Amino acid sequence: MRKLFALLLAVVMVFALAACGGTNEEGSEPNGGGEALIKVGIINLDPSESGYREANVKNLNDTFTKENGYEATFVTAPTADKQLEAARGFITAGVKYILVSAAETTGWDEVLQEAKDAGIKVFLFDRMIECDKSLYTAAVVSDMRKEGETAVAWLESLNLDEYKILHIQGQLGSAAQIGRSDPLTEKCAADEKWTIVREGTGGDSWDPNEANKIAKAAIDAGEEFNIVYAENDGMAQGVVEALDAAGITHGVDGDVIIMGFDCNKWALEKLLAGEWNYDGQCSPFQAAEIDKMIKTLEAGKEIEGLNDKNQIISEEKGFDAKTITQTDIDTYGLG
Amino acid sequence: MNKKKNAASGLRQLLIPLIALGILIVFNLIRDVSFFSVEMRVNNSGNVVLAGNLISIIDTASELAIIAMGMTLVTAACGGQDISVGAVGAISGAVLVKVLQAMGGITALSVVAAFAAATAVTILFKLFNGTLVAVFRIQPMIATLILFSCGRSIAYWINGSATPQLTSPIIDSIGKTIPGIPVPTPVFAVLLVALLLVLIFKFTSLRLYTQSVGINQGAARLNGVNPTVVKLISFVILGVCVSVAALIGVSRLGQLNHKTLLVDIEMDAILAVAIGGNSLAGGKFKLIGSVMGAYIIQMLTTTLYAMNVNPVNIKAYKAIVIIIIVVAGSPVIKNALTSLFKKRRPAKAQTEGVS
Numbered sequence: 001m002r003k004l005f006a007l008l009l010a011v012v013m014v015f016a017l018a019a020c021g022g023t024n025e026e027g028s029e030p031n032g033g034g035e036a037l038i039k040v041g042i043i044n045l046d047p048s049e050s051g052y053r054e055a056n057v058k059n060l061n062d063t064f065t066k067e068n069g070y071e072a073t074f075v076t077a078p079t080a081d082k083q084l085e086a087a088r089g090f091i092t093a094g095v096k097y098i099l100v101s102a103a104e105t106t107g108w109d110e111v112l113q114e115a116k117d118a119g120i121k122v123f124l125f126d127r128m129i130e131c132d133k134s135l136y137t138a139a140v141v142s143d144m145r146k147e148g149e150t151a152v153a154w155l156e157s158l159n160l161d162e163y164k165i166l167h168i169q170g171q172l173g174s175a176a177q178i179g180r181s182d183p184l185t186e187k188c189a190a191d192e193k194w195t196i197v198r199e200g201t202g203g204d205s206w207d208p209n210e211a212n213k214i215a216k217a218a219i220d221a222g223e224e225f226n227i228v229y230a231e232n233d234g235m236a237q238g239v240v241e242a243l244d245a246a247g248i249t250h251g252v253d254g255d256v257i258i259m260g261f262d263c264n265k266w267a268l269e270k271l272l273a274g275e276w277n278y279d280g281q282c283s284p285f286q287a288a289e290i291d292k293m294i295k296t297l298e299a300g301k302e303i304e305g306l307n308d309k310n311q312i313i314s315e316e317k318g319f320d321a322k323t324i325t326q327t328d329i330d331t332y333g334l335g
Numbered sequence: 336m337n338k339k340k341n342a343a344s345g346l347r348q349l350l351i352p353l354i355a356l357g358i359l360i361v362f363n364l365i366r367d368v369s370f371f372s373v374e375m376r377v378n379n380s381g382n383v384v385l386a387g388n389l390i391s392i393i394d395t396a397s398e399l400a401i402i403a404m405g406m407t408l409v410t411a412a413c414g415g416q417d418i419s420v421g422a423v424g425a426i427s428g429a430v431l432v433k434v435l436q437a438m439g440g441i442t443a444l445s446v447v448a449a450f451a452a453a454t455a456v457t458i459l460f461k462l463f464n465g466t467l468v469a470v471f472r473i474q475p476m477i478a479t480l481i482l483f484s485c486g487r488s489i490a491y492w493i494n495g496s497a498t499p500q501l502t503s504p505i506i507d508s509i510g511k512t513i514p515g516i517p518v519p520t521p522v523f524a525v526l527l528v529a530l531l532l533v534l535i536f537k538f539t540s541l542r543l544y545t546q547s548v549g550i551n552q553g554a555a556r557l558n559g560v561n562p563t564v565v566k567l568i569s570f571v572i573l574g575v576c577v578s579v580a581a582l583i584g585v586s587r588l589g590q591l592n593h594k595t596l597l598v599d600i601e602m603d604a605i606l607a608v609a610i611g612g613n614s615l616a617g618g619k620f621k622l623i624g625s626v627m628g629a630y631i632i633q634m635l636t637t638t639l640y641a642m643n644v645n646p647v648n649i650k651a652y653k654a655i656v657i658i659i660i661v662v663a664g665s666p667v668i669k670n671a672l673t674s675l676f677k678k679r680r681p682a683k684a685q686t687e688g689v690s
Contacts, residue, residue, distance in 0.1 A: 217640035247376025247386040266500040
């Protein structure tokens with residue numbers, strides 16, 4: 001009986017493998033024009049993480065298509081180890097380009113070196129990696145630090161008597177979190193009018209529920225704060241629920257200032273309604289830029305327009321509830 | 336058996352939750368009386384709401400209390416627990432949102448329709464669990480492990496990888512407060528579910544059947560009770576509970592995140608059943624005990640918050656308290672206490688020993 005079961009399992013596994021093999025072969029066939037497809041491997045984060053990521057994944061999916069001349073394999077993984085595993089898989093599979101949005105800024109040197117040795121060109125998108133710039137061809141990224149600085153400068157321009165901040169951080173160690181946190185923590189260390197009342201993280205999935213718990217904990221403990229600095233829109237929303245439940249007013253005419261990042265459409269609508277005060281933009285549309293660069297390389301030319309860190313920086317701004325218009329929402333809102 | 340004796344044994348079952356609740360209340364009274372203060376405030380939408388730690392407790396524990404009630408029934412009938420409630424809750428939320436999106440706008444009608452669809456799907460998933468348990472006689476924890484591990488992936492597949500937003504006054508009314516009523520709506524949902532179950536128990540023999548199946552399946556069958564049907568019914572009721580909890584969970588934040596909706600609620604629900612003095616091996620049960628268990632768990636969490644414990648560390652502190660509660664309710668300690676009791680009042684204890 002047991003043997004029969006084992007045999008059955010083995011058969012199922014063989015079929016499963018055969019099925020996988022089938023799709024691979026299908027993918028590597030040249031398309032109608034007779035021109036070989038460009039093999040790319042794309043490593044991203046989980047699309048359910050946020051509206052930002054959803055837009056980002058969709059943007060890449062829509063750009064790196066067969067019609068556009070690519071044979072793209074997509075991997076979405078929320079953690080560094082799974083991403084590294086995927087990268088190794090791509091190197092083994094012999095792709096020509098690897099595109100990465102890294103879960104963590106460190107730990108990539110070895111894999112990137114392997115890719116380089118294998119003659120694979122690496123593009124970073126959305127998030128930077130801390131490594132030698134020779135390890136990647138180009139990076140199309142947001143300047144997260146600038147996003148944080150813009151937000152803090154906006155907060156400073158309000159000229160409040162005191163800044164008591166509830167700080168909800170993103171995935172610790174990610175470029176987005178570090179870039180958005182550092183300007184705030186530096187400002188709080190430098191200026192005694194600024195204090196962080198409570199600090200917590202939404203974790204790897206930038207979880208609104210976690211943010212909600214942190215806010216509830218702060219409220220239950222009787223802590224007073226007049227600013228919520230949440231490092232993405234979803235987590236800001238999580239805090240707002242706790243405020244609503246506790247009968248604490250927020251927004252333009254409220255007691256607490258609400259700040260978010262990413263510029264989801266629904267979040268900008270909350271700005272327009274005066275329920276939130278500030279939203280920092282973070283552009284998720286990097287695919288077109290990378291597509292252009294790959295096509296340039298394929299044509300045998302050099303990529304131009306990179307800065308001294310091999311980067312192309314997306315232009316981004318911050319929105320104030322008092323000045324935002326419907327046109328801004330239609331132009332910059334995600335989703 | 337006379338009623339008095341039943342009441343006495345019922346009270347005994349509630350001894351542990353009552354003591355736990357009492358200790359928490361006394362502890363907070365000593366620590367900081369303002370913990371119990373409740374005040375009226377006007378929130379951002381211009382609604383008058385009650386605010387304070389007590390309100391926070393009964394509001395936040397709503398989903399847990401509702402699921403704990405369903406879990407009590409499954410536990411009583413099957414002698415095991417359904418650990419897939421959180422994951423199936425995510426599926427329920429995903430269906431809810433999907434239907435709402437398909438219907439265009441959010442109106443009272445579309446919310447009702449979406450909730451009905453979500454409940455139907457949830458019941459189907461629960462019947463899957465129920466069939467494995469009742470028909471194929473697989474251990475409940477193993478049978479429900481399947482959906483526990485793949486439920487959130489199914490939810491992900493249904494909602495198409497998005498974290499959709501639901502912005503509507505109707506959704507706010509469900510997840511937060513109805514304009515003009517200062518008590519959070521989820522609290523009413525708990526009352527409603529509890530009332531429904533009480534009515535079912537009053538007008539049907541479900542309670543008796545469930546307990547008899549839980550105590551001795553063979554004897555129940557010989558007396559004309561079909562254990563398979565009784566077990567399946569318990570899973571259907573749990574399905575409805577999960578669906579209600581998912582509706583509240585989605586409405587609270589006005590968004591669906593399949594990964595975090597009702598996350599880790601299964602363990603808290605089982606715990607609530609245990610703290611409520613119900614046997615996890617099935618048989619006799621008390622719904623009120625499980626509901627109290629849910630509020631005790633939340634009160635513990637809120638107390639720890641009020642003491643400035645970081646939400647990240649809260650599980651460790653909770654674990655310590657829960658070990659104490661569970662060990663205090665264990666048969667060994669109970670017997671020790673009973674024998675202590677016996678020495679003092681031998682006559683009464685002996686009659687109780689018979690029951």
